[in-house]
Amino acid sequence: MKQICCIVLFFFIVVEVHAQNFADYFQNKTLRVDYIFTGDSKQQAIYLDELSQFPSWAGRQHHLSELPLEGNGQIIVKDLATKQCIYKTSFSSLFQEWLTTDEAKGTAKGFENTFLLPFPKQPVEVEVALYSPRREVIANYKHIVHPDDILIHKRGVSHVTPHRYMLQNGNEKDCIDVAILAEGYTEKEMDLFYQDAQIACESLFSHEPFRSMKDKFNIVAVASPSTDSGVSVPRENQWKQTAVHSHFDTFYSERYLTTSRVKAIHNALAGIPYEHIIILANTDVYGGGGIYNSYTLTTAHHPMFKPVVVHEFGHSFAGLADEYFYEDDTMTDTYPLDIEPWEQNISTRVDFTSKWENILPSDTPIPTPIAEKKKYPVGVYEGAGYSAKGIYRPAYDCRMKTNGYPEFCPVCQRAIRRVIEFYIPQ
Structure with missing residues (x-):
């Protein structure tokens, strides 16, 4: 199925000068943050809905200020006193995909969005940003979270689903x-x-x-x-x-x-x-x-x-x-052809070195003819990301292309x- 508008993946990782020690900044609890993303195709906004606390933290305790995937949106948590980034995460949303529909041209809507963050020991600044397919910020919102706020709803203590x-x-x-x-x-x-x-x-x-x-x-x-x-x-x-x-x-x-x-x-x-x-x-x-x-x-x-x-x-x-596509459909509202997509398994070849170029055999023809799919299990096959032209996939077939193919291709596996x-x- 069509995923939420450009899901992800530059595996360049932005690393802080000093890695964060989880126990220095966070408790073994989860801060659940609920937002409402609102607007139409012309104007968007983010509003805070509710804060909740869960009794334990199941997320990562390493790479706290790094991103493995760029996403269609990002959340940055900073220590309020020092303004140091202590946690990052990325995401995509149903709201952002809806913005590309005809309905969004004449109707404004609000969509629920919920994110899990490690629960801070000290006050933090949380910043949320949404990006367009062209990587432009379309909405940005900052708010302060005080860990002792009495209105943070404690959940998952008295009732837990079987x-x-x-x-x-x-x-x-x-x-x-x-x-x-x-x-x-x-x-x-x-x-x-x-x-x-x-x-x-x-x-x-x-x-x-x-x-x-x-x-x-x-x-x-x-x-x-x-x-x-x-x-x-x-x-x-x-x-x-x-x-x-x-x-x-x-x-x-x-x-x-x-x-x-x-x-x-x-x-x-x-x-x-x-x-x-x-x-x-x-x-x-x-x-x-x-x-x-x-x-x-x-x-x-x-x-x-x-x-x-x-x-x-x-x-x-x-x-x-x-990795599938529709004949005669470029769908440039989803993947602009002059920008390299974030996903690791498709490319417009604008910045192919950031994708699977390093694992291609040196004699691989680009684009790779379908007639040579057996010779080149990993190639540069045109047609992906809903577009028949201008976007390329790494294999002729893959679990991300058809239901009938039994495995992920080598690039998806990586x-x-x-x-x-x-x-x-x-």
Whole structure:
């Protein structure tokens, strides 16, 4: 599915002069920050909604002031007293993708967005910035967080959603914690959900490099109950009461299954260690979506469930771009052809040295003819990122291109491995 507008990835890393020591600045707790991103195609703004506290921190304790992926937006946390950067993270958002739609030309909307930060010991300044496809700042917002603020809502203490570990290799400090969340499963259907979560887990770790780096992960299935079974399908006038209020027809695209009720997702996960989120929808209708550092959402009972959940997690976890394309469609509103995309697995060749040029055989023709795909497993094949012309992918086929291909291509595998190693240093 189309991911949220330009998901990611320059693996140049901006490093502070002195690496941050986690314990010097942060407590072993999570600061959840809820924002509302608002506006239309002409003007955008960011507003603070709510602050919450979770009882433990499951995120990284290394590379605190570095970014492995550039994202469509960034959050910078600075110590208020010294103005020193002590934490950074990046993301993409459903709001930013919506800005490219026709609806955004005449309608203003607000979208929920939630981010997890380490809980500071001392007051901090938090800055949020949103970028356009041309890397221009379109909205910027700064606010101060005082850790002793009595209005910071303590969550995940008195009530924790029932959950079960599918895979547990260590505590949250030593592993990447992925939560699989139930959507559209009633209380009576939770055994089915746990079966589906196990299938998703097995499918993910059947692919390299997840397979060989399986010991870096914890996977927890979270049984968030829904009043109704199934999910909403607006085109059929079906509206269900479900855990995270997901629905098909996002932006009037039939297959695009998402939710804009992001706070409901994080409320259901409060008190459970997590960094990344997979949401399984209890339906056999084909669809899904993946948003970098937000969530993967996919249907659990369609025949293509296994490959699709892995594809979407490639978006949300590793910031991989879609490698498929539409004939006669340049879609330059998503990927301007005179700018190098952030994603590691597509290129406009504006700055190809930052991509996979260093692993190409010296005799590789550029562009690489499809007729020579067997000779060049890694090449420069035209057609990617929804465009038939001007954007290139590293392999003829890949898990990020078609559901039928069994693996990630070598460039995607390298990108995923780099993200894993960023979170869990060797």
